[in-house]
Amino acid sequence: VPSAARFDGGVEWIHGDLSDRFVVRALVQSADYVFHLVSSSTPSTANLDPAGDVLENVIPTVHLLESCKSSAIKKLVFLSSGGTVYGIPSQVPIPETAPTNPISAHGIQKLALEKYFSLYHYLYGVDSVVLRVANPYGPMQVARKGQGVVAALISRALAGGPLEVWGSGDVVRDFIYIDDVIRAILQVGITNATDRLFNVGSGIGKCINDVVDDIETITRCGTLKRIWLAGRAVDVPINVLDIRRIQEATGWAPSVAWSEGLEKTISWMKNAAAKDVT
Amino acid sequence: VPSAARFDGGVEWIHGDLSDRFVVRALVQSADYVFHLVSSSTPSTANLDPAGDVLENVIPTVHLLESCKSSAIKKLVFLSSGGTVYGIPSQVPIPETAPTNPISAHGIQKLALEKYFSLYHYLYGVDSVVLRVANPYGPMQVARKGQGVVAALISRALAGGPLEVWGSGDVVRDFIYIDDVIRAILQVGITNATDRLFNVGSGIGKCINDVVDDIETITRCGTLKRIWLAGRAVDVPINVLDIRRIQEATGWAPSVAWSEGLEKTISWMKNAAAKDVT
Numbered sequence A, B: 001v002p003s004a005a006r007f008d009g010g011v012e013w014i015h016g017d018l019s020d021r022f023v024v025r026a027l028v029q030s031a032d033y034v035f036h037l038v039s040s041s042t043p044s045t046a047n048l049d050p051a052g053d054v055l056e057n058v059i060p061t062v063h064l065l066e067s068c069k070s071s072a073i074k075k076l077v078f079l080s081s082g083g084t085v086y087g088i089p090s091q092v093p094i095p096e097t098a099p100t101n102p103i104s105a106h107g108i109q110k111l112a113l114e115k116y117f118s119l120y121h122y123l124y125g126v127d128s129v130v131l132r133v134a135n136p137y138g139p140m141q142v143a144r145k146g147q148g149v150v151a152a153l154i155s156r157a158l159a160g161g162p163l164e165v166w167g168s169g170d171v172v173r174d175f176i177y178i179d180d181v182i183r184a185i186l187q188v189g190i191t192n193a194t195d196r197l198f199n200v201g202s203g204i205g206k207c208i209n210d211v212v213d214d215i216e217t218i219t220r221c222g223t224l225k226r227i228w229l230a231g232r233a234v235d236v237p238i239n240v241l242d243i244r245r246i247q248e249a250t251g252w253a254p255s256v257a258w259s260e261g262l263e264k265t266i267s268w269m270k271n272a273a274a275k276d277v278t
Helices: A021-029 A050-069 A105-124 A149-158 A178-189 A208-219 A244-250 A258-275 B021-029 B050-069 B105-124 B149-158 B178-189 B208-219 B244-250 B258-275
Strands: A033-036 A075-081 A128-133 A135-137 A163-166 A175-177 A197-200 A226-229 B033-036 B075-081 B128-133 B135-137 B163-166 B175-177 B197-200 B226-229
Touching: A021 A050, A033 A050, A033 A178, A050 A075, A050 A105, A050 B050, A050 B105, A075 A105, A075 A178, A105 A128, A105 B050, A105 B105, A128 A178, A135 A149, A135 A178, A135 A258, A149 A163, A149 A208, A149 A258, A163 A208, A175 A178, A175 A258, A178 A197, A178 A244, A197 A244, A208 A258, B021 B050, B033 B050, B033 B178, B050 B075, B050 B105, B075 B105, B075 B178, B105 B128, B128 B178, B135 B149, B135 B178, B135 B258, B149 B163, B149 B208, B149 B258, B163 B208, B175 B178, B175 B258, B178 B197, B178 B244, B197 B244, B208 B258
Parallel strands: A033 A075, A075 A128, A128 A197, A135 A175, A163 A226, B033 B075, B075 B128, B128 B197, B135 B175, B163 B226
Antiparallel strands: none
């Protein structure tokens, strides 16, 4: 349960589970905008129980869409996974029109949900936008939840190492600072673009070894011990998103450079570590 | 419950539900080949309860795949829906590489399952083939189950009409005789083709009005009254499959022409009507 005290006033918190259809239905009825950011799985955990992943994510989200049919919401925004729905790309950067062949259950779950959002628009006019978000990083991303490699690596670096790298470290990812993701979410909420599916990333590829080097530099931890673990089956070798569609449709563009974002993240995590909230 | 008496000997029937994981697991353990032909929904029914459709079809099939991981099966064949996974096509005939944007929950469910079959091959080597079958018709397809427009129309024609046509009747479908579908299923069961996804159809488009005309001609029922109902949201305007991939990979080709297949179907249904099994 998140602590409401961490947030500014003016926000009404309702604690509940997405799979509680009645709570969700009641909330949707009184909402203008719905932002669906919840997932019970990550790329690495979903493969352990793909059926459970469907049960916990696909079914409750279809129920959410059912609720939206009979509501007056202006826009529904769903966060999909730009890092997993495409699978192993045949072109880089990857446009929204590229084939979608996920190599993880998480990616299949997200892809199926994208199709349901599209269906509910087609059949019932539920106005939605799907964002295929790359690898977000930044303050509030904590290491213990397995939400991202940047948080995990910074956390280990601040603890004096060692740094665990899956595979050879030449896996390439598209890291996007969290504030930029939030601006994209808000921007598509008010857009009237005809497209309903957008990549959200930096459009820039960065390999894990470079991420580790940059963290060492900015944390001034010196050179830390690196442990090379076996590559994970769920990890595609490269994922960099083509972000021209959202740029052209909404004017959104990433505004926080990697070095700046990484400094802010490290600074937040040092503070958080001092307060023991990571 | 089907009547075993209708079938030749040498077949062991086990009655059970796909959602019974333990029955399915036991069967898979003793099987060489698994053919998954079950669906609890049709294109028109799935939209009424998309979440139930996921619960009844996606989850049990993912459990089936889990069972196959630890089995010695040689091949798993899954029947997907060539008529719904593509949605409204941008090219006709539709190749396997075309975009997949279903406009029915049934199509999304099948598409998601296709991705899980691919995933289990990628991660665990479960050897599977997915067939995107067009509109099968032929003996044993009964009108009351809503499985196909051909059976429904013949049944009405033999009862003296009227014939119900959804929309203007210019919707185009790819009808494939059931014996040809069965040959395709058996053929891909023993193939070693590298492709794991094949369209199965006649490759020929036929509009519903022509189907009605042909049924009137062959049944010699004369001109029957036609009732034009509102078009259905789930119906794409045209669906004709490009079948070159399976032809090149396995040598399979449709062998029963439409007129011959329709005659056989009408003849079977007349007999069945006499015995009251439709």
